[in-house]
Amino acid sequence: MTVTMPEVSAGEVQTIVAARRLRHTKTVFIGVGRPSTAALLARMVHNPELILVYESGTIGAKPFHIPLSIGDGELAETADAIVSVPEMFNYWIGPGRIDVAFLGAAQIDRHANLNSTVIGDYAHPKTRLPGAGGAPEIAASCGEVIVIAPHAKRTFVEKLDFVTTVGHGTGPGSRERLGFAGRGPTAVITDLGVLEPDPATCELVLTQIHPGVEAGGVREETGWELRVAEELKTTEPPTDEELGKLRELLER
Amino acid sequence: MAELMSLSDAVAELVSDGDSVALEGFTHLIPFAAGHEIIRQGRRELELIRMTPDLLYDQMIGMGVARRLVFSYGGNPGVGGLHRFRDAIEHDWPRPVEIEEHSHAGMANRYAAGAAHLPMAVMRGYAGTDLMARSTVAPITCPFTGETLTAVPALRPDVAIVHAQEADHEGNVQLWGIPGVQKEAVLAAKRSLVTVERIVDKLELAPGGIVIPSWVITAVAEAPGGSRPSYSLGLTDRDNDFYKFWDKMSRDRQQFTEWMNENVLGKELSKR
Numbered sequence: 001m002t003v004t005m006p007e008v009s010a011g012e013v014q015t016i017v018a019a020r021r022l023r024h025t026k027t028v029f030i031g032v033g034r035p036s037t038a039a040l041l042a043r044m045v046h047n048p049e050l051i052l053v054y055e056s057g058t059i060g061a062k063p064f065h066i067p068l069s070i071g072d073g074e075l076a077e078t079a080d081a082i083v084s085v086p087e088m089f090n091y092w093i094g095p096g097r098i099d100v101a102f103l104g105a106a107q108i109d110r111h112a113n114l115n116s117t118v119i120g121d122y123a124h125p126k127t128r129l130p131g132a133g134g135a136p137e138i139a140a141s142c143g144e145v146i147v148i149a150p151h152a153k154r155t156f157v158e159k160l161d162f163v164t165t166v167g168h169g170t171g172p173g174s175r176e177r178l179g180f181a182g183r184g185p186t187a188v189i190t191d192l193g194v195l196e197p198d199p200a201t202c203e204l205v206l207t208q209i210h211p212g213v214e215a216g217g218v219r220e221e222t223g224w225e226l227r228v229a230e231e232l233k234t235t236e237p238p239t240d241e242e243l244g245k246l247r248e249l250l251e252r
Numbered sequence: 253m254a255e256l257m258s259l260s261d262a263v264a265e266l267v268s269d270g271d272s273v274a275l276e277g278f279t280h281l282i283p284f285a286a287g288h289e290i291i292r293q294g295r296r297e298l299e300l301i302r303m304t305p306d307l308l309y310d311q312m313i314g315m316g317v318a319r320r321l322v323f324s325y326g327g328n329p330g331v332g333g334l335h336r337f338r339d340a341i342e343h344d345w346p347r348p349v350e351i352e353e354h355s356h357a358g359m360a361n362r363y364a365a366g367a368a369h370l371p372m373a374v375m376r377g378y379a380g381t382d383l384m385a386r387s388t389v390a391p392i393t394c395p396f397t398g399e400t401l402t403a404v405p406a407l408r409p410d411v412a413i414v415h416a417q418e419a420d421h422e423g424n425v426q427l428w429g430i431p432g433v434q435k436e437a438v439l440a441a442k443r444s445l446v447t448v449e450r451i452v453d454k455l456e457l458a459p460g461g462i463v464i465p466s467w468v469i470t471a472v473a474e475a476p477g478g479s480r481p482s483y484s485l486g487l488t489d490r491d492n493d494f495y496k497f498w499d500k501m502s503r504d505r506q507q508f509t510e511w512m513n514e515n516v517l518g519k520e521l522s523k524r
Contacts, residue, residue, distance in 0.1 A: 032330040055356065056279050056430045068492040069329035071279020076429045076485055082460055084431045085278055085303065086364045089357035094376060117353075122386065128341040130327030130334070133304075137357040137377045166380040178379045179399065 008238055010191035012246060013210045016238045018102070018148055018189050019046060019246075027051040028100045029093070029138060034148050035102030037066050037249065044245045053098055055134050057083040065252050089134065094141050096181050101142035103135055103165065107157050108149055110203050110224050111174075112167030112185035114139070115160040122162060135165040140180040151190035157223040168202035192218045193235070198227070208233040254423030254446070254469035259478075262445050262471040263289040270319075271410040272299035274441060275308060276363075278432030279329060280485060283415040284308055285478030286447050288516045291315045301409055303359045303433065304329070307481065307498050310336040311516070313349060314508055320350040322407075324359045331495050335502045345505065354387055358404045363433045365406035366440025372403045412441030415479045416464075417487055419448045420455050423466035428458040429485030438464055447475035449487045458486075 011034070018038035022028055023046045030039045030052060040063065043050045052061045056071035060080030067075055076082055083092070092098065105114035106129050116135060120126030139145050145167070149155050167185045168174055175184050188195040194208035206218055207229040219226045238246075257265070267273055267290055275283050287308045290298075299320040302309055307328065312318060314336030326337045340349040354362070361373035374392060378384045379402060392403040414434040416427035425446045427434060438444045446464070451474050455463065466472075481491035481498075502508045 057432070058430065067330070068495065069279050069490065071329070071430050071490075072492075073280075073429070073483060073485055073490055076280070082430060084360075084435070085356060085433050086360040086436060089360050090364075090375070093357070117382070122382075125342060128326075128333075128338045130325050131323065131353050132355040132381075132383055133325035133327075134356040136355045136381050136383065137375075140376065140379070163380070163382045169380055174380070179376060180379075 008243060010210065012243065013235060013238060014148065014189055014191045015041060015246060016242045017194065017210070017235055018146065019242070021146055021187065021189070022050055022100065023047055025050060025100045027053055027098045028102065029053045029055070029098045029142055030102050031055065031104065032067060032070055033104065035104070037246070038102070038148070040066060040249055041242070041246050044249065045242055053092070055088065057085060057088045059083065059092070066249060089137055093134070093138055096141050096143060099143040101138045101145050102148055103139060103145055104148050105155075105165070107155060107160050108147060108188065109157060109160050111169060111171060112147060112188060112197060112204055113160055113163050113169065114147065114165040114167060115162045117162040117164045119161055132164050139165045139167065139184065140178070140182060142182050144183045144186040147185055147188040149188060149190055151192040151218065151221045153221055153223045156221065168197055171202045172200070174202075192221065203227065205229050206232065208235055210235045211237050254466040254472045256421070256423055256451070257471050257473050259285060259289050259447060259473040259475050260293070262473045263293055266411050266443050266445050266471060267295055269295055270297045272301060273411045273413065274301040274407070274409040274437050275413045276302060276433050276437040277415055277479065277482060278303060278430055280430035280432065280483060281415045281427060281434065281479050282306055282308055282482035283413050283447050283478060284480060284482060285475040286413045286415070286445060287312055291317060291512070291516055301407060303356055305334060305337055307334070307495065310334040310498070310502060311512060313337055313340045314346065314502070315512055316346045318349050320352070322352045322354070324354045324356045328495055328499055331499045335499075336508060339505070352388060353383065354389075354404070355383065358387070358389060359407075360433055360436070362404050362407040363436035363440050365404070366408045367436045370406055372405050374401050374403055376401060378402045407440055409437070409441045410443065412437040412444045413447070414438060415447045415475070415484065417448065417484050418450050418452050418455065419446065419472045420452055423469055423472040424455055425464045425466075425469060425472065426455045426458065426461050428461040431462055435462055435464055439468060443470045444468070445471045445473065447473050447478045449476055449478065449484050450474065
């Protein structure tokens with residue numbers, strides 16, 4: 001490292017924590033933005049064999065740059081295989097061939113259900129969001145889901161305005177009743193910490209806080225009475241390697 | 253056999269007011285030139301179908317072309333929202349637009365069913381979501397296993413329009429790179445137009461290339477650069493800066509209108 005690192009931002013910690021989750025993952029399904037950055041970082045630092053799958057049908061893409069869209073030319077040029085959209089969903093996502101999927105959302109509830117459709121009333125929305133995209137079926141069928149979201153009260157809400165994507169439904173047994181093969185959300189990684197579902201109730205519990213964050217502060221930014229794990233962990237600070245590679249990646 | 257036509261003639265012949273029209277291309281090969289020609293020819297009351305409305309439908313909706321929109325993801329990929337799409341849904345500007353929304357898997361299966369001329373496709377999906385009630389899908393029981401699945405109705409647009417890298421003089425089309433639902437859309441539609449970067453004497457089969465035979469296509473029109481600011485792999489690059497520019501510029505109705513007047517309405521095609 002030739003330069004001294006300036007202070008680490010919350011967003012950088014969030015990306016680095018997400019990348020660490022992919023240490024032993026074979027295949028990861030990613031959208032653009034922070035999840036894509038995290039997956040590229042994981043390939044650089046933790047898991048060079050990690051197979052990236054993008055919704056555009058590019059399987060095994062190895063982009064050098066962080067793509068702006070899921071369909072950037074570099075993804076197609078570096079992919080092991082390129083498939084159509086029907087094939088992507090019917091042959092690859094549906095049968096559960098992808099181990100981990102990263103998803104984002106505008107709203108998330110205590111059972112990790114997601115809204116990316118509307119804020120407010122459906123017919124007369126306050127904010128019309130992009131909509132479902134691939135999320136409902138990705139969350140149903142991929143091995144597990146990791147949600148990446150900014151931690152704020154307007155995102156972590158008591159009740160979703162619209163259920164776009166089922167996480168753990170109304171609690172234990174929901175996914176089984178709906179016939180979903182995947183395990184559903186196993187972690188929600190925010191800029192403040194990590195929430196994981198309680199194995200007994202499927203309710204999200206704060207299990208990890210990033211350095212310098214207080215549990216009380218996380219509870220304040222959550223729209224429901226957030227439970228805190230008895231053994232609350234603190235995120236290992238980013239290593240020089242992680243931070244250096246992340247910044248190198250963002251600079252490319 | 254597909255007829256080779258100018259883009260303006262092809263749009264005039266194939267697209268009428270009130271038609272259901274699918275302009276497809278999943279991030280890649282988006283038929284911008286054809287969409288712009290539809291705007292220039294003043295088509296109205298269209299049912300616009302597209303998995304990812306993207307900037308193209310943002311432009312068409314903002315210009316008042318659409319009566320109805322069928323879609324699965326209305327965002328500016330990697331950048332944010334679509335402001336004209338939002339303004340139409342949130343504030344009925346420039347006119348109210350009825351919406352029917354799905355998931356990507358649902359739309360992809362609807363096209364595949366359309367291409368197969370089946371009435372529906374069967375899939376696992378939508379279950380447990382609020383989309384189920386807001387969409388045109390229904391639960392169905394598998395007659396063999398008893399499993400509850402989801403039935404989605406086939407898409408059979410009046411017209412499908414897609415962009416591809418090249419065609420030969422007989423109108424056989426080849427595309428490569430991200431194939432999206434291009435082939436499914438063409439085979440599902442009653443009429444189809446393929447715009448291409450170039451007409452070549454002979455198609456040299458590209459690795460991973462998909463050929464759509466001339467005899468299932470209605471018209472082929474040469475439109476070099478016709479997917480910009482999207483791209484045609486190997487021939488043009490995606491203009492990521494334009495996608496970012498659009499996010500800023502299109503927030504304002506007047507700026508949007510002026511931009512469209514200057515860059516779309518004001519630009520006549522060279523060959524009419």
